[in-house]
Amino acid sequence: MIGLGYAGLPLAEAACRSGLRTRGFDIDGTVVATLAAGRSPVAGISDADVAAMLDSGFTASADPAQLGAADTVVICVPTGLTADRVPDLGPLRAACAALGDRLRPGTLVVLESTSFPGTTEEVVLPILERRSGLRAGEDFYLAFAPERIDPGNTRFGLADTPKVIGGHTPLCAKYCATFYSRFVDAVVVARGTREAELAKLLENTYRFVNIALVNEFARYCASTGIDVWDVVHCAGTKPFGFASFTPGPGAGGHCIPVDPVYLTTRAGQDGFTFTMVEAAARINEHRAADVVDRAGALLGDLRGASVLLLGVTYKADVPDVRESPARPVAAQLLARGADVAYHDPHAPGFDADGLPLRRETDLPAAAAAADLTILLQDHRAYDPVQLASASRLLLDTRGRVSGSSVRYL
Secondary structure (H helix, E strand, O other): OEOOOOOHHHHHHHHHHOOOOOEEEOOOHHHHHHHHOOOOOOOOOOHHHHHHHHHOOOEEEOOHHHHHHOOEEEEOOOOOEOOOOOEOOHHHHHHHHHHHOOOOOOOEEEEOOOOOOOHHHHHHHHHHHHHHOOOEOOOEEEEEOOOOOOOOOOOOOOOOOOEEEEEOOHHHHHHHHHHHOOOOOOEEEOOOHHHHHHHHHHHHHHHHHHHHHHHHHHHHHHHHOOOHHHHHHHHOOOOOOOOOOOOOOOOOOOOOOOHHHHHHHHHHHOOOOOHHHHHHHHHHHHHHHHHHHHHHHHHOOOOOOEEEEEOOOOOOOOOOOOOOOHHHHHHHHHHOOOEEEEEOOOOOOOEEOOEEOEEOOOHHHHHHHOOEEEEOOOOOOOOHHHHHHHOOOEEEOOOOOOOOOEEEO
């Protein structure tokens, strides 16, 4: 397993549990040391899970030499964005180079990292063939199988979420399907790697566009005095033809706001424009300004005002701040002169544009002291009644709290 983060470690744990001899490679020495000590560095995998992995023979190392001993190598490295908001395949290329130098005949190589259609055969394949001198589909086997991990989801996990795979050749797909069948209930074979790659982008772009749609509904409702939460509730009672999404301060996480960029970037290179996706991006990106403008309207002037942000992770009850909508909200509040602090039981540290924010640990006292408290993420730890009673003024972006001191986005 190359990459032992939110995608790679759960896969490694499942492989260990199925009886496969499993090793992990990660360039982050802290991750390796944490696992060696029997602790989990990611949510969703417990320390007990790691202990069971170690008991089964699992080892983690930052030494790429071990890659040459594997029969199957799964690449789960980050495919994020650069500071300029363009796809960053640097970690993927580095992983492929390290593997290509050690690739043996007969090895199955699977890419799980999300990327644009063509990545497997236009980026991964040439590096592996050039560095190893082997040919994909003849000397080694190559496939793409997008990760479908949903952090915090207690209903669906790795085993009972169908696994989509696409092979460079039919034989590559056969070997890949055989591998995943060891620990996944259902395997869905795509026509090829490009179809599998684009299927993953469609899944997350679907969410991205629908989040934008309900966020735009929320803006309209705010301007007309209509209760958007009641609108969403009523529409959600339809048992067919409607999937319920709720408005919020923006779209966050490593996938939802990132994957559409991979899609539109590649589409642009192919001479195609995803007009709807680009419009959705503008709507979601504007939500931070909506929050700050609403805060300014409530306080009259943000300069010198004390503002407390509640929940800065990108998703409820998940300790992950990647692409969190709280970050642009905090940055814009700071730019308008507010004194910003935050409270989040899942985030021991948080910054906006590189500036660390003060973390409050006494929620009632912090809410009582702040001129304005903004609920950005509805963690289970946040009791609506307590928030309403403790806050001098509360801006709720999630439609969860009610009371005389509560205002909505």
